[in-house]
Amino acid sequence: MSISPSLGALLRYALNERRGLLVPGAGNALAARVIESLGFEAVYLSGAGLTNNYYALPDLGFISLSDIAQHTAAVRDAITLPLIVDADTGFGNALNVRQTVRTLERAGANAIQLEDQVMPKKCGHFAGKAVIEQGEMLGKIKAAVDARHSDDFLIIARTDARAIHGLDDALARAAAFAEAGADVTFVEAPTDLDELRRIAADLPCPQIVNVVIGGKTPSVPSAKFAEMGFGMVLYANAALQGAVRGMTNALAELRGKGELLEEPTLVATFEERQRLVQKSLFDQLEGRYAA
Template sequence: MTPRQKLRALAEARRGVLVPGAFNALSARVIEDLGFEALYVTGAGVTNMWFGLPDQGFMGLAEIADHTARIRDAVELPLIVDADTGFGNALNVRHTVRTLERAGADCIQLEDQVSPKRCGHFAGKDVISTAEAVSKIKAAVDARRDSDFLVLARTDACAVYGFEAALERAALFAEAGADILFVEAVTQAEEVGALPRRLASPQVINLVIGGKTPISGTDELGRLGYAFVLYANAALQGAVAGMQKALGVLKQTGTLHEDPALVVSFAERQRLVGKPALDALERRYAGRIAKAHL
């Protein structure tokens, strides 16, 4: 199967597949190396890493497309790509889908916030009208070239209009052709349990460490019927903690050795970025050149 077909099969299985977020190609390599089945190209992570800014609409299409293409080259895993609000109206969404499909995305996530959007677990969110949101989902569905390319529709209406209104929006997104639904930032355990019962389409739940949604075990969420359990920025938060720890020791002591509690080894870093495979290719091509001159 292609990565897109694999992702569709994972969605339909509804077994709570863990999906970590990648904020660059190296983090994607780590996710694949650890055996995860899919990854999420996180807009918040790209914004934090690329600009050093919070997730408040600073990322554009060019940045997320560039990261998607680099991650696509680095890993074989299915890629769910965060496209925020689609970067404009329904026509802009068409362009966004075409751009990200070409960059190697297997699924695009679109949300219904006003622009500039903000992290789903921040206060002060607002959403566009239901009619406009539905039109953008229809545009995304129409724009895809490959029928296996998936559209993931997210609503942030729960924080603005309440849980029932968010359910109504999500159902309309499914009618518009969305393959996967995502009701962001539910705050009650009862709501977490109700979503897979109330909506027929495969669903994502987003577990933000320190966020608004109660953290539940992946096995439990799989039993409830969620397709994907998203940890969009666990890798980024872990990387920041690791940098602070290692550099804190360096600042305090003035030196840093190859301590596995603080840093990966030089050899492990080279393995993750594929140096052994590139060395083998270099030997192969050098051998062919040498033979050609005999």
């Protein structure tokens, strides 16, 4: 399908404002539809969320480009918002990154995130990570920039070097990534507010802060991150963690009582569920196409 350049341009403009654009992550198309229905301005397709949702596995590099492309297309069909896609390490070297960019742009992404971890990657808030040499990552970024069809398809370059080599090295890497053509950079897993302030102040392009509930990065209100100058405040798996708690509470009620009623504090109503999957639209279409 064709990509609307206006969505990428809209995302670029919002990030350049450095107002702490609040972006939740989705692990599937239904979660993305919920995010849009609540008035958020963009959706992030989370690699961790996809791995957890569809394979019940931890974020340890188990998903493939085909997995991500399939779900990118499904989310693109479900929402009209800018879509940022977590492409992990790009699934190989610079040539693999080229194919990843071409595939995901065709599938409907408006931005992709690439990271400098060694394959197979790990969640940015896990211990035991390793990063590739800076020069190899620069080659990947250049390949990504060359491969994109639209200049409004954004390249987000993440570094996990903070946990391995310290913040100074991570900042130097991020600056080099921007010089190589990345539109946005992302220093993963800073551990205190002073580090966060340095990231937002010292780097030339818009920055992402990833707030992982229970993770290493301190959480403050998005307005505070905006004051620091962050372009995006990412809650990559808040929807997933909320869904797990909701499923657990609803099914525990069913297991304990042997019955589950339409209780709004435990389950969505039947009407709400049908609204989210656009049942009324398909009723109209069925009538239009009936013999």
